[in-house]
Amino acid sequence: MRRIMTTIVNAPARSALLALILTFIFASGFWNLSLDSSAKGMLTKGDPDVEYLNTIRDVFGEAVIHSIIFKSNTVFRSDILETLLNMTFEAEGIEGVERVVSMATVSNLKGENGILNTDMLLMDVPMDESEMARLKEDTLSNSMFVGEVVNPEGTVTGLHLFLSDPDGEKGFENRILAAVDRLVETAGASLPEDVEIYHIGAAKVKVDIVNAINRDGLRLTPLAACMVGIVLFLFFRTSSANLIPVLTGLLSIGSTLGFMGVMGFAINPISVMIPTLLLVMGATEDIHLISEYMHGLENGLAKKEAILNMAVKSGTAIFLTSLTTLLGFATIAPNNIPILREFGIAATFGIAINFVLTVLTVPTMLHIYRVPKITKTKDNIIIAGFRRFLFALVTRHRVLVTICLIACVGICIVGIQKVYIETDYKKFFKDDAPVPVLYDKLARDLVGGTNFMVVVETRGKTTFQTHEGLVVVAKLHDYLNQNHGKAVGMVDLIRKTHQEMNDGDPNAYAIPQNNNLLAQYNLMMDADSLARFVNHDFSKTSILVRSRATGTKETMEVYEDIHRYIRENLPQNFSYHVTGEYIVVAKASNEMTRQIVTNLGYMFAVIFLFISLLFMSFKAGALAMIPNILPVLINFGVMGFLGIPLSTATFPVAIIALGIAVDDTIHFMVRYADELKQTESNESAIMATISKELRPIFSTSTALIAGFCVLLFAEFGTSIQFGKLAALCMVSALISDLIITPLLLIKVPIISPLDMLQIHIRQKLSYAKCKLLEGFRPGEIRKILTMGTIRTLEGGDQFIREGDHSTSMVLILEGEVEVKKSGANETLARLSSGEIVGEMGFLTQEPRSANVTSLGPTEIFEIDNKLITLVSRRFPRVGNKLFMNIAKILTHRLKEVQN
Amino acid sequence: MLIRFICILCLMTTGIPLLAWAAPTGRQIIQEQKNRHSADDETGVASLTLVDRKGKEKHQQIKIVSMTRNNKSKSLIQYLAPANIRGVGLLTWEQGQDKDDDQWLYMSATRTSKRIAGGNKKNQFMGTDMAFEDLRAENLTVHKYSLIGEEPLDGKPCWKIEILPSTEKEKKESGYGRRVVWVEQSNYMTLKALFYDHHSRHIKTALFKDIRLMKGQMFRSFKVIWERIRKKTRTIMSYDTIDIESRHNDTRFTKNFMKRPVK
Numbered sequence A: 001m002r003r004i005m006t007t008i009v010n011a012p013a014r015s016a017l018l019a020l021i022l023t024f025i026f027a028s029g030f031w032n033l034s035l036d037s038s039a040k041g042m043l044t045k046g047d048p049d050v051e052y053l054n055t056i057r058d059v060f061g062e063a064v065i066h067s068i069i070f071k072s073n074t075v076f077r078s079d080i081l082e083t084l085l086n087m088t089f090e091a092e093g094i095e096g097v098e099r100v101v102s103m104a105t106v107s108n109l110k111g112e113n114g115i116l117n118t119d120m121l122l123m124d125v126p127m128d129e130s131e132m133a134r135l136k137e138d139t140l141s142n143s144m145f146v147g148e149v150v151n152p153e154g155t156v157t158g159l160h161l162f163l164s165d166p167d168g169e170k171g172f173e174n175r176i177l178a179a180v181d182r183l184v185e186t187a188g189a190s191l192p193e194d195v196e197i198y199h200i201g202a203a204k205v206k207v208d209i210v211n212a213i214n215r216d217g218l219r220l221t222p223l224a225a226c227m228v229g230i231v232l233f234l235f236f237r238t239s240s241a242n243l244i245p246v247l248t249g250l251l252s253i254g255s256t257l258g259f260m261g262v263m264g265f266a267i268n269p270i271s272v273m274i275p276t277l278l279l280v281m282g283a284t285e286d287i288h289l290i291s292e293y294m295h296g297l298e299n300g301l302a303k304k305e306a307i308l309n310m311a312v313k314s315g316t317a318i319f320l321t322s323l324t325t326l327l328g329f330a331t332i333a334p335n336n337i338p339i340l341r342e343f344g345i346a347a348t349f350g351i352a353i354n355f356v357l358t359v360l361t362v363p364t365m366l367h368i369y370r371v372p373k374i375t376k377t378k379d380n381i382i383i384a385g386f387r388r389f390l391f392a393l394v395t396r397h398r399v400l401v402t403i404c405l406i407a408c409v410g411i412c413i414v415g416i417q418k419v420y421i422e423t424d425y426k427k428f429f430k431d432d433a434p435v436p437v438l439y440d441k442l443a444r445d446l447v448g449g450t451n452f453m454v455v456v457e458t459r460g461k462t463t464f465q466t467h468e469g470l471v472v473v474a475k476l477h478d479y480l481n482q483n484h485g486k487a488v489g490m491v492d493l494i495r496k497t498h499q500e501m502n503d504g505d506p507n508a509y510a511i512p513q514n515n516n517l518l519a520q521y522n523l524m525m526d527a528d529s530l531a532r533f534v535n536h537d538f539s540k541t542s543i544l545v546r547s548r549a550t551g552t553k554e555t556m557e558v559y560e561d562i563h564r565y566i567r568e569n570l571p572q573n574f575s576y577h578v579t580g581e582y583i584v585v586a587k588a589s590n591e592m593t594r595q596i597v598t599n600l601g602y603m604f605a606v607i608f609l610f611i612s613l614l615f616m617s618f619k620a621g622a623l624a625m626i627p628n629i630l631p632v633l634i635n636f637g638v639m640g641f642l643g644i645p646l647s648t649a650t651f652p653v654a655i656i657a658l659g660i661a662v663d664d665t666i667h668f669m670v671r672y673a674d675e676l677k678q679t680e681s682n683e684s685a686i687m688a689t690i691s692k693e694l695r696p697i698f699s700t701s702t703a704l705i706a707g708f709c710v711l712l713f714a715e716f717g718t719s720i721q722f723g724k725l726a727a728l729c730m731v732s733a734l735i736s737d738l739i740i741t742p743l744l745l746i747k748v749p750i751i752s753p754l755d756m757l758q759i760h761i762r763q764k765l766s767y768a769k770c771k772l773l774e775g776f777r778p779g780e781i782r783k784i785l786t787m788g789t790i791r792t793l794e795g796g797d798q799f800i801r802e803g804d805h806s807t808s809m810v811l812i813l814e815g816e817v818e819v820k821k822s823g824a825n826e827t828l829a830r831l832s833s834g835e836i837v838g839e840m841g842f843l844t845q846e847p848r849s850a851n852v853t854s855l856g857p858t859e860i861f862e863i864d865n866k867l868i869t870l871v872s873r874r875f876p877r878v879g880n881k882l883f884m885n886i887a888k889i890l891t892h893r894l895k896e897v898q899n
Numbered sequence B: 001m002l003i004r005f006i007c008i009l010c011l012m013t014t015g016i017p018l019l020a021w022a023a024p025t026g027r028q029i030i031q032e033q034k035n036r037h038s039a040d041d042e043t044g045v046a047s048l049t050l051v052d053r054k055g056k057e058k059h060q061q062i063k064i065v066s067m068t069r070n071n072k073s074k075s076l077i078q079y080l081a082p083a084n085i086r087g088v089g090l091l092t093w094e095q096g097q098d099k100d101d102d103q104w105l106y107m108s109a110t111r112t113s114k115r116i117a118g119g120n121k122k123n124q125f126m127g128t129d130m131a132f133e134d135l136r137a138e139n140l141t142v143h144k145y146s147l148i149g150e151e152p153l154d155g156k157p158c159w160k161i162e163i164l165p166s167t168e169k170e171k172k173e174s175g176y177g178r179r180v181v182w183v184e185q186s187n188y189m190t191l192k193a194l195f196y197d198h199h200s201r202h203i204k205t206a207l208f209k210d211i212r213l214m215k216g217q218m219f220r221s222f223k224v225i226w227e228r229i230r231k232k233t234r235t236i237m238s239y240d241t242i243d244i245e246s247r248h249n250d251t252r253f254t255k256n257f258m259k260r261p262v263k
Helices: A002-010 A012-032 A048-060 A078-092 A129-140 A172-190 A202-236 A240-263 A271-298 A303-330 A338-368 A381-396 A398-416 A434-445 A467-483 A490-501 A515-524 A527-531 A551-569 A581-615 A618-642 A651-678 A682-713 A717-747 A753-764 A778-785 A839-844 A865-874 A876-898 B002-020 B026-037 B168-173
Strands: A064-071 A097-101 A110-112 A115-117 A156-163 A196-201 A450-457 A486-488 A540-547 A575-579 A788-793 A798-800 A808-814 A816-820 A827-832 A851-854 A858-864 B041-051 B057-069 B072-081 B089-093 B102-107 B112-116 B143-150 B158-165 B178-184 B190-196 B202-215 B218-228 B233-243
Touching: A002 A012, A002 A303, A002 A338, A012 A240, A012 A338, A048 A450, A048 A540, A048 A575, A048 A581, A064 A078, A064 A172, A064 A202, A064 A434, A078 A097, A078 A156, A078 A172, A110 A490, A156 A172, A172 A196, A172 A202, A196 A202, A196 A434, A202 A240, A202 A271, A202 A434, A202 A682, A240 A271, A240 A338, A271 A303, A271 A338, A271 A651, A271 A682, A271 A717, A303 A338, A303 A581, A303 A651, A338 A651, A381 A398, A381 A682, A381 A717, A398 A618, A398 A717, A450 A467, A450 A551, A450 A581, A467 A486, A467 A490, A467 A515, A467 A540, A467 A551, A490 A515, A490 A527, A515 B102, A551 A575, A551 A581, A575 A581, A581 A618, A581 A651, A618 A651, A618 A717, A651 A682, A651 A717, A682 A717, A778 A876, A788 A808, A808 A839, A808 A865, A816 A858, A839 A876, A858 A865, A865 A876, B026 B143, B026 B158, B026 B178, B026 B218
Parallel strands: A115 B112
Antiparallel strands: A064 A156, A064 A196, A097 A156, A110 A115, A450 A540, A450 A575, A486 A540, A788 A858, A798 A851, A808 A858, A816 A827, A816 A851, B041 B057, B041 B233, B057 B072, B072 B089, B089 B102, B102 B112, B143 B158, B158 B178, B178 B190, B190 B202, B202 B218, B218 B233
């Protein structure tokens, strides 16, 4: 990584060009990007419930309904009925409207005094008061009509448009909504003001979602950019600190959106957050780089040197942090729920491209920017005060902090029990948005807005043209009607027909026993009306339920209750299904829960392994998880207490929280590892780490919080919830990383200076190739490490001088050195990583026989003579092996000389 | 001058037949149609195919018997198949002029009949795409007929006639505010009819196919396709047999007769 960063810094123009080319290539897919507000993305591919729903749609049509409502002191008025008739006819002509149910399309079979009236309920506007009164009486006395096309008081009537879009027409909902808007506008113009008209349904939900996504995307991304820029300027007081992150953010967003277009991913209520995410999270890497650059300038480095220093020191760190965030999102990618899978893939790509564009762009931009005015390093009051506070907490109030931590975990666990899942898109809006307001209104005025079907089927044809079959359906129908909203089905038609064929006798409102009579009643019915409820061979029947249940929780409760009733009360030789888009999407919530648990599990595992590998210690990995799990717990705890549901929008917060917390942890621990090499105690190392990491961690977290707070201005309720949770998670991650992590590291030293030394050396050379350390066990190597220290050399440093008294032997960790005699040009030897030099002086105690000079940046491990002697006495085996290896090296050299 | 007078006289004498040979009026065409194709007694057995909006089909078989005496018709439609609806019958007595027909519906399952309220002719017949009024003979006393043009259909020259209800009662009770028919000029058979509601919206189309000569100048269409535009449903009526020779009497057109097993 160091080499890559150095190359980039030394070729800024080419780096910038590469960044632009990459952006151009990926962003070219932007024009293929589309918007998708449907709930189809929630449905798992291959899900049997989805497959079944599709077959039922083919048979009975869609239960996707858009309702137009008229409300007045009475709807039995000529003007309203005239409008209703016209509107019904016009609505039937709209392409995509499969059928219309209104007073004008339902049959009013009526038997009185031996005469049967077979008229439709409303064929023409009644000519006089008596006809109007009769119409009103016929309508309100028919239980089939009340609660579907008219309310019990006769003050509300509705047209219900059943929509069907089998070909997935682009802009279908927009077209339907525009047509309905025109109908309503025309009607409104012809009706007096005392008649209220409104419409609501699936088309409006989807169109409003798309519009909200559009508006949020256009407003929030620039707003997030401004917020991040302002915060960064406050911390760094240089315009480069806000412009550079914004630039890299915008390039990343463009590339990612283009990638999504190429992949065929649509912008939906979840992926609309990706631009803000990238801007905010991408800025953190820029901040760390700029912070390191400023640090270099403050330490007196020239601009180019400061840039190079920044690239070398921070390059690996930001690679690691980007990698952990990327891995976090990548765990979402293998998801069965398409909308989450696409989010995971797009976000993973976004983080990856952001990293690439950041490393290519930031050094270049810093080259272009003039050097900011550097004043004496002085943290602002807030940071200085916070540092003192942290010191006090970590050193003097450990018990209090531990108690608070345990209490916090306990409270969160209580909150977690209250978390519930929400997949109903209607609930994604703010409470005062038109969609939820109108759905509430519809439910109060006439009928619930959540539709589903209960399908009963059997293998035998004509079953639902027999008494035996219909009695079972009637029982279920009545239960649904009494407990779960308005149920409409063929038993209504049959019972009503039988009643009217018996002159309106209420006792005849029943399923006749005579199967031939049932067939003959079916003959009399309007074929289109019948087709809503029974298939052509009478082997399947559907009951449409218009429920007032809202949200996933209530919908699932209804679902569970219906199945319970079926199990306990109905014969099991029939097959029963509760289906419909709302049901299938609600059931997807179970799958989502499973995915969340799995994703978090994967992420914890990945991070644990990652940190363990980084610090060569499972103990380090395990303990480092504690401060990272805390923000996740707080996230779910807060959701439980505030009633924020777990949805496809809020689900990624936990992943992001973990990713960000781990970022800070890695920055902290890498710095801590660095400090450990230079101090003698954990406590000192931690204090030094806090001092140095406070500003970048604090500023990145503040920028993130500010950026996520932008989402509070979103139109979409879920974006607001996401913003709240994400901001809170950043606060908890900040506290966790700055208080819990240091506290843990002080209390339970997971890494000792020796550990760090061992890790460092291990990183530099392979023990297998290092002849000096050949054959030693790790524990024995630790003992050898107590014998020396690491030194870093620049090119041309002469670290062994001919004639000097020998005090150490040197193991070369990195770089190359040459051995020369004083005054001679000839190089006696060139030695590199894993080789030793100065061993002759060590063995013979004689003055150095040659000069040894580093040829470039070099790192060496100096093994002190006296310490070797001391350790060897204490650990003879180690000493013997060490001397044996030195002897082997010398023998090998001798042979080379002889050859 | 004399020559001029003779010329004018010739023109006048030839002009009168020319004028007489001008296109007939709409009413004349329909009257001629009724004259040519009405039979006093008729028996037909037809297959009904009901096609729903999804293209699924239901098949039924009916027998239609009609009798006209003194310009008043009686008809009996009975279902022959499938078995569970065999015997269901619809008996109609036309009362002529502008009066409501008497209709009774017979349910063979309960062996009971129910009188159907008058003025229901606009309703669909037994779940088909045909209204009750579609099954009745044209009543010239309550309609206005206008010849609106000539237009070929399937290569056959046709008159195009607009039919409007002419009485308030008909306007109220009929489901159609307007009809347009194509009448083939060679045989006075209707080949196509468009039906409009009272807001001039096209709601139904009927196509008359498989035209066959019965006897003399009398033809019959052996296949009629009814289609309701907005509902997207169709009913295809295909006659297996049409008999215009058998003689019927009043006993066949009674409620009691409907109780007898159908033959």
